Amino acid sequence: MRRIGIVGAGQAGLVLGLGLRRHGYDVTIVTERSAEAVRGGRLISNQCLFHPALTRERELGINFWDAYAPEIDGVSVTVAGEPGADEPRIAWRAPFDHPAQSVDQRVKVSEWMTGFARLGGEIRQRRVSPEDLDDYAREFDLVLVAAGRGPQFDALFPRNAILSPYSEPQRSIGILYVKPAGDEPLPAITSGLSVNLSDGGEFFGLPVWSVDGPVYGAGFFGFPGGPLDCWDDVADTEQHFEIARNLLRTSFPWLAGLLENTRPSGPLDALRGRVQPVVRQPVGTLPSGAKVLAMGDTAVTNDPVAGQGANMAAHAARSYEEAILEHGDRPFDEEFMRRAFARYWDRARYSTRFTNDLLEPGPPPxxxxxxxxxxxxxxxxxxxxxxxxxxxxxxxxxxxxxxxxxxxxxxxxxxxxx
Ligand SMILES: Cc1cc2nc3c(=O)[nH]c(=O)nc-3n(C[C@H](O)[C@H](O)[C@H](O)COP(=O)(O)OP(=O)(O)OC[C@H]3O[C@@H](n4cnc5c(N)ncnc54)[C@H](O)[C@@H]3O)c2cc1C
Structure with a gap:
């Protein structure tokens, strides 16, 4: 039986691991946190998944939340007018062909880890360093690194400068989950995906199924140095909440009511930071000469402004699984890895281009x-x-x-x- 080792239990690594287990592959996922630590930990993402990614989860039978998660049936778009104007200059709503869904990744990852173990997959808890990978390359027929974004595997998977137009993060991001403060439900404007553009950046909102049930995800994406670039020194979720309410009043006044009568849903339900967009060389060479393959955010990190990353992680899992199955018993050599990545990139390149164009400095064209x-x-x-x-x-x-x-x-x- 072919032995597959995956570093990282996120949307990419787990969906691939769960898919391969169904075909009888011997799969081990090495990841830094236990399921309990993930579920009880800080917010990870806003994870709006669209129909193709949801379809994959349904095919694999890992769509555990379809009965609970709110349907995101369309998108409402607004564009701010003159500074200070109470109403947007553009406003419309359009349906999706099929509903989208956002299930808190803390919920998904923790329940999928349990499901993966139930299917006979092995989970090892460990923070893997690049130096550890040679041991895994000896142990497994194929090693995939699905350890998310960030610089930890920079040297192994160098930046592809041609495909990576930005050398700095382009947005300051502040995400907060809120729930109703009293018995009143959230206002009707909280249904669907809300996409709002202003001079200082974007506001995205969406209903989410979270750790303790339904919440609303409120996310600001600020241009560097602008009024929405204000998250670096925020101390806690209460302060984040106050700033978020003020930003709605000042930059998106037509949405000012959105966070009234709400409360942060928990002290760890906020996320602040910046994402460095990057496309990497997907095949890494270890000191022994063995090759390892990057996937998900480790291979291609997009700014979350267009909500593509988790969708592309799901797509990576599908592309890589198909490539592995088709490859049969042949060795997983560099050529295999390049072809598997090319299969993924064939679609991911559109997400990357769409996202990078949205990030362009200055007003929209x-x-x-x-x-x-x-x-x-x-x-x-x-x-x-x-x-x-x-x-x-x-x-x-x-x-x-x-x-x-x-x-x-x-x-x-x-x-x-x-
Ligand atoms: C604020 C924000 C909002 C977002 N909103 C959306 C959205 O609406 N829609 C969308 O599609 N995407 C969104 N994304 C992007 C999406 O969350 C990611 O693209 C997606 O989670 C990537 O999945 P992954 O499996 O590649 O990586 P991750 O989800 O980051 O998983 C990596 C896993 O590897 C583990 N790990 C990391 N390092 C190591 C190590 N050294 N050793 C062992 N384990 C390790 C981590 O603990 C984690 O379990 C958002 C991201 C952010 C930050």
Missing amino acids: DHLLETLEAGQEFPEVAHRFAQLFVNPADYLGWLTDPTAARAYLADVEARTAS
């Missing part, structure tokens, strides 16, 4: 604003934009090209008029 504006009048345009979060492949050749974007708008207008 005119053709994008014209498209968002048209979304108010033409449901087809709004729907097409909403679906970009689900399948960013449509982005290329549409919003990457002002001429094509305007031609599409002219076509929609002409069709609607006739």
Whole structure:
């Protein structure tokens, strides 16, 4: 039986491990925290998963929360007008073709770890260093590093400068989960994915199934040095909550009511920081000459502004699983690893391009604003934009090209008029 070693129990490593166990592979996941520590720990992500990733979880039978998790049936978009204006200059709502869902990764990871062990997978608790990997390369037929973002495996998987346009993080991020302060439910504006653009950055909101039930995830993404770049010195969740309420009043006044009559859902239900977007060389060479393969955020980290990372981690798990199954008994050599990554990148490149373009400094380009504006009048345009979060492949050749974007708008207008 082929032995697969995976470093890291996140969306990428666990979905791959669970998938391979179903095919009888001998899978070991080495990860730094126990299921209990993950569940009881600090917030990890905002993890809005769209239909393709949810479909994969359903195929694997690991969709344990479908009966509870709130359906995210569409997206509402607003764009701020002049500074201080109480109403946005653009506002529309469009449905997704299929609902999205956000289940707190603390819940998912801890329950999947238990499920993986139940399926006969081995979990070892250990923080793995690059120096440990040669031992694993001797023990396993294939070693995957799915240890999330950050610099810990920088030397092993160097940055691909051609595919990584940013050498610094582009957003200051502050996420907070809240729940109703009293018996009143959250206001109706908390249904769906809320995407809001201002001069200082973005506000994203969404309903989440969390550790103790339903909450609302409120996330700010601030341009460096702007008014939403204010999270570095925040001491605790209470202070985070106060700042979040103020930011809504000042930068997104039409959403000011959102956090009224709410409370932070727990002292660890906040996350602050910056994410360095990077695409890495996916195959690492160990001192022995053995090769290891990066996956998930370890291979490609996108800023969470477009909500693509967990979706791409799920896609990596599917691509790598298919590559492993098709490879049969042959050795997992460098060529195999490059092909497995290429299979993943074939789709991940669209998420990366979409995300990196959203991160561009300065106001959104005119053709994008014209498209968002048209979304108010033409449901087809709004729907097409909403679906970009689900399948960013449509982005290329549409919003990457002002001429094509305007031609599409002219076509929609002409069709609607006739
Ligand atoms: C604020 C924020 C909001 C986000 N919102 C969204 C969203 O709405 N939609 C979306 O799709 N994505 C979102 N993401 C991104 C998403 O969370 C990640 O892309 C996704 O979790 C990556 O999965 P992964 O398995 O590659 O890594 P991770 O989820 O980071 O998992 C890595 C695992 O490896 C373990 N580990 C790390 N180092 C070691 C080590 N040295 N040894 C052993 N174990 C180790 C960790 O403990 C963890 O269990 C968001 C991210 C952030 C930060």
